[in-house]
Amino acid sequence: MNDLPPGALDLLVLQTLRAGALHGYALARRIQAASDDVLTIEEGTLYPALHRMERQGWLEAAWDRTDTGRRAKFYSITRSGRARLKKARTVWERTNAAIARVLEAEPA
């Protein structure tokens, strides 16, 4: 539906988890809400990404129960994940600003 640019997902996930651990499903809804429904995270995108980020040591996972008593895997950001977030954010802002400069360069 959405065409989220690769790399952006890491940023969104890490940033969102800074506020506290969430399970995947809630994470997707949180991001969607925070973006005013512009960004939709497909589950087929999200879960592999979470696994990848866990392998990379940016996230830690733990099974727990939701408020409503359901089993769910809660992800929290690690120290390494915070460092990664900071770096990814810098790169994103830098790239973004560069693209904006090109887009604002006035054509004839």
Place this chain on the structure above:
Amino acid sequence: MNDLPPGALDLLVLQTLRAGALHGYALARRIQAASDDVLTIEEGTLYPALHRMERQGWLEAAWDRTDTGRRAKFYSITRSGRARLKKARTVWERTNAAIARVLEAEPA
């Protein structure tokens, strides 16, 4: 070197060509300069992308000579390409703003 997000290249190329036809090599340098050397367009990325955009009817190509007398393939943006640019730009701005909203959502 650079990790240009997929999709962004179309935007950069179309926008840059709005100012007038350019051949691939010059286009790459132009974008790099316009972005203050932040964005580097690899040739292995650029040429296939130009061919793709030509197939899609967004660009037209014509062999000609550069100022220095070299043969080069000059690309110009078509009407359809301008429409595409406008659309891609809207999507990009929208997505960008959405990501920015998520990044600015204050964590605890």
Place this chain on the structure above:
DNA sequence: CCTCTACACCTAGACCATCAAGGTATGAAC
């Protein structure tokens, strides 16, 4: 009780753009 919806997780395969790493050829300069 039964069915439907929302929750919550997962994977396999296809797709596609980027990138790395090559290769060809011309003109100018030294």
Place this chain on the structure above:
DNA sequence: GTTCATACCTTGATGGTCTAGGTGTAGAGG
């Protein structure tokens, strides 16, 4: 006559996203 910048191209690998499935649980409504 070799080297450099110009200018084009392709092949193969990589890797993240998306499509399209699948599993199972809990609660609500009929």
